[in-house]
Amino acid sequence: MKHPSTLVIKIGSNVLTQADGLPDLGRMEHLVGQIMQLLKAGNKLVLVSSGAVAFGRQAVSIPEKLNPISKRQIWAATGQVHLIEAYQRLFQKQGQSVAQILVTKEDFRDRKHFLNMKNCMEGLMQQNILPIVNENDTVTITELMFTDNDELASLTAAMVNADSLILLSNVDGIFTGNPADPDSKLIEWVSSDTKDLSEYISAAKSSFGRGGMLTKFSTAKKSADLGINVIIANGKRDGVLEEYLSGKLACTHFEPKKKKQAPKKWLAHGAQYYKGKVFINEGAKVSLTSAVIRSLLPVGVTRIEGEFSKGDILLIRDEKGIKIGLGRAEYSSKSAAEKLGQKNQKALIHYDYLYLFDHD
Numbered sequence: 313m314k315h316p317s318t319l320v321i322k323i324g325s326n327v328l329t330q331a332d333g334l335p336d337l338g339r340m341e342h343l344v345g346q347i348m349q350l351l352k353a354g355n356k357l358v359l360v361s362s363g364a365v366a367f368g369r370q371a372v373s374i375p376e377k378l379n380p381i382s383k384r385q386i387w388a389a390t391g392q393v394h395l396i397e398a399y400q401r402l403f404q405k406q407g408q409s410v411a412q413i414l415v416t417k418e419d420f421r422d423r424k425h426f427l428n429m430k431n432c433m434e435g436l437m438q439q440n441i442l443p444i445v446n447e448n449d450t451v452t453i454t455e456l457m458f459t460d461n462d463e464l465a466s467l468t469a470a471m472v473n474a475d476s477l478i479l480l481s482n483v484d485g486i487f488t489g490n491p492a493d494p495d496s497k498l499i500e501w502v503s504s505d506t507k508d509l510s511e512y513i514s515a516a517k518s519s520f521g522r523g524g525m526l527t528k529f530s531t532a533k534k535s536a537d538l539g540i541n542v543i544i545a546n547g548k549r550d551g552v553l554e555e556y557l558s559g560k561l562a563c564t565h566f567e568p569k570k571k572k573q574a575p576k577k578w579l580a581h582g583a584q585y586y587k588g589k590v591f592i593n594e595g596a597k598v599s600l601t602s603a604v605i606r607s608l609l610p611v612g613v614t615r616i617e618g619e620f621s622k623g624d625i626l627l628i629r630d631e632k633g634i635k636i637g638l639g640r641a642e643y644s645s646k647s648a649a650e651k652l653g654q655k656n657q658k659a660l661i662h663y664d665y666l667y668l669f670d671h672d
């Protein structure tokens with residue numbers, strides 16, 4: 313690992329709970345100790361921690377018949393207090409200040425929210441305060457929810473331009489079958505060419521997990537493709553972070569592709585976060601996908617859809633509707649509509665803020 317590094321560590325609910333569902337404060341304390349070693353060595357770190365719902369379940373009893381959404385909201389809202397209080401107490405014992413950041417998917421869609429969040433996290437890290445991030449579960453319901461906190465951790469890693477993303481679960485990594493089956497083997501290395509491991513992964517989730525291993529794989533792969541070192545490892549294992557640093561940890565590593573520039577990383581995650589669509593003609597498509605570095609000019613734009621402001625993410629499609637990539641708008645949809653198809657106009661998407669999809 314490069315030193316010092318910027319790391320995002322994600323701890324799953326199951327790592328922080330015992331088999332009976334009670335909070336595992338001993339495990340939490342152990343992980344806090346290891347995180348402190350990383351911080352003392354000069355690394356910058358963001359912690360993404362699940363566990364609010366699991367802690368809430370133990371903290372308050374609510375009628376069984378209440379609808380599942382209300383239950384989750386009540387558990388998350390009450391449990392988050394217990395979760396962050398436990399972290400605060402354990403880190404304070406080691407002289408470390410912490411901060412709580414609760415976010416929604418919408419915060420990654422809106423450029424202003426995104427930049428505010430990024431500035432806040434960077435400011436905290438600069439002041440040696442550890443940001444502890446979780447989803448704001450009280451406001452994110454159904455389609456507003458992240459797939460799971462692995463997605464949130466991956467977005468955060470791209471946002472803070474992290475070198476490494478460590479996803480701590482209750483298994484050593486991805487196995488060739490059910491991890492409980494003695495014939496299953498740990499996949500220690502996922503090459504950058506690997507597209508899919510779904511043949512090995514079952515839909516089974518750990519008892520409190522939300523997404524499961526399949527979504528964890530695709531999230532991890534996406535981050536590795538942006539040039540981030542990613543591992544899936546067992547947060548229940550004593551000394552997990554120490555072993556990782558010494559290179560001795562049995563876990564699943566993802567081979568990182570060439571590192572992408574920070575704005576392109578933000579865009580790469582924008583597939584669900586775009587505000588408008590831009591349709592381009594064949595000439596513009598050839599120009600953008602050629603080896604030469606080019607921005608998208610209004611002359612190549614045939615149509616725009618949706619209302620957007622300067623700084624918002626746009627999805628680019630060709631004349632057949634095929635998705636070409638994502639870019640950051642240099643001006644609003646109103647100005648873009650006025651310049652549509654015209655020559656000698658300022659680029660709608662600058663090359664530095666253009667991310668093209670891989671088409672095989």
Ligand SMILES: Nc1ncnc2c1ncn2[C@@H]1O[C@H](COP(=O)(O)OP(=O)(O)O)[C@@H](O)[C@H]1O
Nearest residue numbers: 324481486487489512513514517518521524525
């Ligand atoms: N091939 C596999 N390798 C490893 N884990 C798997 C596999 N197939 C399914 N799983 C399940 O995925 C679970 C981890 O995913 P998840 O429940 O989302 O964890 P977390 O709560 O840590 O995010 C494991 O506990 C395991 O039951």
Ligand SMILES: N[C@@H](CCC(=O)OP(=O)(O)O)C(=O)O
Nearest residue numbers: 325362363364365460461522
């Ligand atoms: N925000 C939720 C966690 C949701 C989630 O993705 O959980 P997990 O799959 O354990 O990482 C909570 O704190 O309970």
